[in-house]
Amino acid sequence: MRQIYNVGIYFFSFIIKVHSIFSSKSKKLIKGHREAIYQLTNDSQEEYVWVHAASLGEFEQGKSIIESICASYPEQKILLTFFSPSGFEIRKNYQFASKVIYLPFDTRANAKLFVRHLKIKLAVFIKYEFWFNYLEHLEKNQIPIFYISTSFRKNHFFFKSTWMMKIIKNVNHIFVQSEKSKEIGESNGLHNITVTGDTRLDTALRNAQENFHCDQIEKGLDGRKVIVLGSAWEGDYTLLANFIKKWSNKFQFIVAPHEVDSEQVNSFVTSLSISVSWLSRGEQLKDILIVDTIGSLKYLYRYADVVIIGGGYNHGIHNTLEPLVYGVPILFGPKNYDRFPEAVYIHNHKMGGVATEKEFSDLLEYFLNNEKTPIEVQLKAASYVKEHRGATEKIMSKLKIQLES
Numbered sequence: 001m002r003q004i005y006n007v008g009i010y011f012f013s014f015i016i017k018v019h020s021i022f023s024s025k026s027k028k029l030i031k032g033h034r035e036a037i038y039q040l041t042n043d044s045q046e047e048y049v050w051v052h053a054a055s056l057g058e059f060e061q062g063k064s065i066i067e068s069i070c071a072s073y074p075e076q077k078i079l080l081t082f083f084s085p086s087g088f089e090i091r092k093n094y095q096f097a098s099k100v101i102y103l104p105f106d107t108r109a110n111a112k113l114f115v116r117h118l119k120i121k122l123a124v125f126i127k128y129e130f131w132f133n134y135l136e137h138l139e140k141n142q143i144p145i146f147y148i149s150t151s152f153r154k155n156h157f158f159f160k161s162t163w164m165m166k167i168i169k170n171v172n173h174i175f176v177q178s179e180k181s182k183e184i185g186e187s188n189g190l191h192n193i194t195v196t197g198d199t200r201l202d203t204a205l206r207n208a209q210e211n212f213h214c215d216q217i218e219k220g221l222d223g224r225k226v227i228v229l230g231s232a233w234e235g236d237y238t239l240l241a242n243f244i245k246k247w248s249n250k251f252q253f254i255v256a257p258h259e260v261d262s263e264q265v266n267s268f269v270t271s272l273s274i275s276v277s278w279l280s281r282g283e284q285l286k287d288i289l290i291v292d293t294i295g296s297l298k299y300l301y302r303y304a305d306v307v308i309i310g311g312g313y314n315h316g317i318h319n320t321l322e323p324l325v326y327g328v329p330i331l332f333g334p335k336n337y338d339r340f341p342e343a344v345y346i347h348n349h350k351m352g353g354v355a356t357e358k359e360f361s362d363l364l365e366y367f368l369n370n371e372k373t374p375i376e377v378q379l380k381a382a383s384y385v386k387e388h389r390g391a392t393e394k395i396m397s398k399l400k401i402q403l404e405s
Contacts, residue, residue: 053126054082055084124146144402151177151181220284225252229255231258239357245272252285254291277289312333316335317336324381328374334354
């Protein structure tokens with residue numbers, strides 16, 4: 001399996017290099033890898049806690065851990081690495097990291113170079129980031145390894161590899177999001193597992209407690225109820241268009257596109273033939289507010305009476321924890337929702353949940369017009385938060401042992 005894995009990594013890196021001729025995203029990735037290797041070979045030999053995230057979504061699961069380390073150990077340097085440009089480009093100037101770079105492809109040579117040139121106190125990998133050459137070299141150098149916010153599935157490929165499982169079994173500790181993940185891990189011989197839940201819930205709670213105001217919204221609502229569509233994809237626009245046309249005079253719509261610069265957004269706006277305002281321009285609030293600034297959505301959920309999470313009709317749903325902490329009904333499509341414990345909870349406890357395209361308008365009107373619903377949803381959301389908060393604290397209790405050794 002080792003040989004197959006290494007050939008696969010070389011083949012993958014070759015494909016990305018070829019693709020970079022035509023793709024700006026792949027070009028950024030290759031350029032970022034070269035810059036990362038240069039920085040590695042010229043490092044000042046400061047001691048780092050290394051945190052690796054695939055992309056922006058995984059970074060959000062590690063954010064509370066990074067900031068807790070910095071709060072408890074202000075002198076500790078953080079090395080943050082990304083696999084994807086979508087994470088690196090947005091977080092390359094992250095204030096709590098001393099160094100932010102791409103993680104070079106997981107070849108044996110890159111892994112050896114990385115571990116040899118950096119002084120790493122401990123390594124934290126987020127969710128599914130199992131890069132076996134890096135893990136093997138960390139273990140050879142007796143560097144503690146932790147996994148956080150991990151979710152195991154029965155069909156994960158590494159469960160079938162003796163070589164890979166030997167490496168994973170030597171990881172110091174794996175913090176998983178659910179009892180189901182723990183059961184799957186233990187059934188495959190992993191016993192260094194603790195269920196902590198999702199660290200994003202702690203981050204979402206902190207966001208909700210921040211003193212945030214948007215004058216543009218607060219001055220323009222005029223008593224209207226608010227519907228927020230978060231991380232909208234093409235299928236979501238189509239679904240919502242008729243509802244917006246019907247109710248734009250009664251409800252305020254806030255739409256946050258998954259990709260702000262996409263043609264889909266402009267096409268959607270043009271098709272509606274109603275007034276539109278843009279968050280970045282600070283202009284007077286109109287029937288629809290388009291959120292075209294990065295990082296605002298998680299705060300804007302506080303204005304919502306109902307939230308619609310995008311992606312569930314094509315790519316898979318976006319983050320449902322961010323609106324959950326505000327205790328509002330949350331609707332989403334069926335695609336991959338069952339991978340997220342909080343989404344399953346929302347659906348099973350009738351706090352919104354899965355809406356087929358046929359059910360969508362009826363459910364939306366029900367939650368907007370039923371006066372008892374807000375209190376019921378708030379109580380159920382509060383119950384979930386109370387039971388599942390604290391993942392960061394549980395993880396930090398283990399990390400502190402290594403950080404203070």
